Amino acid sequence: MRTRFIIGNWKMNKTATEAVAFVRRLSEEVTALDGIQAGFAPPFTALHAAGEALGTASPFLLGAQNIYWEDKGAFTGEISGPMLKGLGCQFVLVGHSERRQYFGEQDSWTNKKVLAALRNGIQPILCVGETLQDRDTEQTDLVIQRQLRAGLAGIEGQTLATMTIAYEPVWAIGTGRAASPEQAVPVHRLIRQTLNELGGSSEAGRRVRILYGGSVTPQNIADFLASEEIDGALVGGACLDPVSFATLIKVASGSNPTKA
Numbered sequence: 001m002r003t004r005f006i007i008g009n010w011k012m013n014k015t016a017t018e019a020v021a022f023v024r025r026l027s028e029e030v031t032a033l034d035g036i037q038a039g040f041a042p043p044f045t046a047l048h049a050a051g052e053a054l055g056t057a058s059p060f061l062l063g064a065q066n067i068y069w070e071d072k073g074a075f076t077g078e079i080s081g082p083m084l085k086g087l088g089c090q091f092v093l094v095g096h097s098e099r100r101q102y103f104g105e106q107d108s109w110t111n112k113k114v115l116a117a118l119r120n121g122i123q124p125i126l127c128v129g130e131t132l133q134d135r136d137t138e139q140t141d142l143v144i145q146r147q148l149r150a151g152l153a154g155i156e157g158q159t160l161a162t163m164t165i166a167y168e169p170v171w172a173i174g175t176g177r178a179a180s181p182e183q184a185v186p187v188h189r190l191i192r193q194t195l196n197e198l199g200g201s202s203e204a205g206r207r208v209r210i211l212y213g214g215s216v217t218p219q220n221i222a223d224f225l226a227s228e229e230i231d232g233a234l235v236g237g238a239c240l241d242p243v244s245f246a247t248l249i250k251v252a253s254g255s256n257p258t259k260a
């Protein structure tokens with residue numbers, strides 16, 4: 001049984017002060033998580049404030065949106081695993097399509113970042129997804145497999161099985177045009193099959209959590225989670241408002257709106 005996981009990706013939004021207000025409001029809305037994991041990834045500059053506001057008793061996980069693969073040194077502007085660990089980060093997004101699209105992130109970098117996160121005891125969330133052009137030219141499977149094989153190179157059996165993958169079709173991100181579950185589910189199956197091939201057994205495919213991302217809202221989250229292939233969501237726009245994010249979590253945890 002895989003535990004559902006809902007992650008909010010704040011992208012380049014919210015100052016440290018705004019992050020504190022968000023955490024306070026979210027903590028009023030959701031005081032406990034029942035059979036589900038949830039967390040969010042503020043920008044680096046709000047991690048400390050968000051972590052302090054969460055405190056040690058919060059059920060929410062704190063994560064980062066990116067990591068550099070060296071632990072320290074002359075890499076101006078970069079943030080390393082030990083730095084994130086020191087701020088209380090428990091997970092980190094790797095290879096988000098916006099990093100690939102706007103910052104030239106290569107598959108080989110995502111691999112080094114996944115390895116750096118693992119080395120520092122931070123859960124990497126490897127993001128994969130095809131562009132509209134890839135989909136239109138029937139390259140989706142090839143692109144997803146390439147991103148997985150390259151991003152997970154050198155990661156073996158037990159460790160592979162602890163990974164989390166986020167499938168985010170680029171054309172569905174921030175467009176209000178979510179993939180339909182009928183479009184997403186075959187890709188989730190392909191991801192599991194590829195993980196089994198990489199791991200040499202069915203263990204990875206059975207245990208790895210695969211989240212869907214791309215225009216997820218409190219209104220459509222249940223449709224995705226109705227498939228047992230989809231273990232949660234990576235949410236952008238709809239995670240920025242604490243009430244909307246809390247509603248999404250409540251729907252995902254299957255509880256009524258007064259408790260999550």
Ligand code: 13P
Pocket residue numbers: 009096168172173174175176213214215216234235236237238
């Ligand atoms: P939206 O939910 O705004 O489409 O963003 C998805 C995303 O990129 C999360 O990482």
